[in-house]
Every structure is written in C-alpha cells, then in structure tokens.
Amino acid sequence: xxxxxxxxxxxxxxxxxxxxxxxxxxxxxxxxxxxxxxxxxxxxxxxxxxxxxxxxxxxxxxxxxxxxxxxxxxxxxxxxxxxxxxxxxxxxxxxxxxxxxxxxxxxxxxxxxxxxxxxxxxxxxxxxxxxxxxxxxxxxxxxxxxxxxxxxxxxxxxxxxxxxxxxxxxxxxxxxxxxxxxxxxxxxxxxxxxxxxxxxxxxxxxxxxxxxxxxxxxxxxxxxxxxxxxx
Ligand code: GLN
Numbered sequence: 001x002x003x004x005x006x007x008x009x010x011x012x013x014x015x016x017x018x019x020x021x022x023x024x025x026x027x028x029x030x031x032x033x034x035x036x037x038x039x040x041x042x043x044x045x046x047x048x049x050x051x052x053x054x055x056x057x058x059x060x061x062x063x064x065x066x067x068x069x070x071x072x073x074x075x076x077x078x079x080x081x082x083x084x085x086x087x088x089x090x091x092x093x094x095x096x097x098x099x100x101x102x103x104x105x106x107x108x109x110x111x112x113x114x115x116x117x118x119x120x121x122x123x124x125x126x127x128x129x130x131x132x133x134x135x136x137x138x139x140x141x142x143x144x145x146x147x148x149x150x151x152x153x154x155x156x157x158x159x160x161x162x163x164x165x166x167x168x169x170x171x172x173x174x175x176x177x178x179x180x181x182x183x184x185x186x187x188x189x190x191x192x193x194x195x196x197x198x199x200x201x202x203x204x205x206x207x208x209x210x211x212x213x214x215x216x217x218x219x220x221x222x223x224x225x226x227x228x229x230x231x
Pocket of ligand 1: 074121
C-alpha cells in the first residue's frame with residue numbers, strides 16, 4: 001500500500017463518513033457530494049484514481065493512522081490536535097458550528113443550550129463546540145456515530161438540539177421541510193477549515209496541494225461549488 005514508483009493510474013483508498021450531505025452522502029448506492037467531486041478533480045489533476053468507501057468516521061481516522069487508507073475526505077476540520085496524527089492538504093472549505101432544533105425550542109444563542117439535551121457526532125468539532133458550552137463531561141451531551149444518527153435523535157425527541165457544521169445543518173433543514181426545524185449560530189463559534197487528510201508523512205500531501213491550487217485556479221473548484229451550493 002505504498003505510493004512508490006509511478007503514480008500513473010494508481011488507485012487511492014479513500015475513507016469517508018457518508019451521512020454528511022452536501023459533502024458526502026449515499027445516493028442510489030453511490031457516494032456523492034461536494035467532497036467527492038472535489039477529490040475526483042484534485043486526484044485526477046495529481047494523476048491518481050480514487051476508490052471511496054463509507055468506512056465511518058472512527059474507522060476512517062484509524063485507517064489513516066495505520067496507513068490502510070491513503071486519504072480521508074469527510075469535511076474534516078484541520079486542527080492542531082489532529083495535525084499530530086494526520087497530514088492535511090491546504091484548506092478547501094470554510095465552516096462553522098451551527099445549532100439545529102425544533103421550532104418552539106427556546107434557543108437564541110449558544111448559552112440557551114445549557115440545560116438542554118444536545119446531540120453531536122462523536123469526535124467531531126460539533127462535539128467540541130457543545131463541550132465548550134456545556135462542559136467536557138456533561139451528561140447532557142449525547143454522542144452518535146454518524147451525522148445521520150444525530151438528526152434521527154433530534155426528530156424523535158431524544159435530544160433537543162444538534163450541533164454540527166453549518167452547511168450540513170442548513171442542507172438538512174432544507175431537505176426536511178416538514179420537520180419544522182430551525183438553526184441558529186453564535187458569534188463565539190469560530191471559523192474552521194476543511195482539509196483532505198493523509199497518513200502522517202504521506203508524499204500525497206505535496207502532490208495534492210499542488211493539484212488543489214490548480215483546481216482552484218482553473219475554475220473547476222468554482223464549478224463544483226456552484227453545483228452543490230448553487231451560488
Ligand atoms: N468538520 C467536523 C469535524 O471535522 C465534522 C466532520 C464530519 O462530521 N464529517 O469534526
């Protein structure tokens with residue numbers, strides 16, 4: 001599973017968590033989304049093919065650490081803690097935490113989450129944001145394996161609110177108009193930046209950074225952005 005020799009036509013093993021629309025989700029048995037299109041464009045530019053599997057979040061990170069995966073692509077926020085275990089491409093998307101809840105729940109700012117049950121995806125920045133408000137060991141925070149399970153819990157009333165990334169929150173609300181959901185952000189929520197993840201010291205980082213720059217400069221990125229965000 002090394003990247004020695006010619007990169008021509010080499011197929012990279014990519015892990016993802018495919019319940020994170022519009023970045024990656026399943027449609028008719030295929031994984032599609034902004035990340036998938038962007039990764040295809042960047043990999044092609046760098047001379048690689050990709051094979052994406054819905055490993056789930058934890059297995060994706062484990063697969064990068066033991067180098068069974070070549071790439072992790074899942075709206076992964078670049079942060080200092082993660083940089084100790086993985087390499088990241090240059091940033092490709094700006095994000096922020098957002099709170100999703102049923103209309104009628106009294107949530108206007110982050111502080112209003114105090115006393116409420118909050119669902120997050122385990123090990124994600126949504127969890128870290130919720131912990132910064134409710135406390136690290138708060139028993140009011142329920143952790144789920146996938147983003148989809150957070151929203152299922154919100155629908156069923158197991159939690160009062162979900163904290164996730166803004167684009168994903170807005171997409172979910174849009175896709176579920178009958179669920180009567182609302183979103184709120186908070187000025188304390190800081191900008192985060194998504195990166196493509198690689199095993200530590202992978203030679204792919206430099207190649208993908210170069211290719212990403214190309215894809216941003218040649219209009220491909222803008223085309224993909226328009227396709228998924230319609231602007
Ligand atoms: N951007 C968030 C993080 O990296 C969430 C990613 C995800 O749930 N796929 O923690």
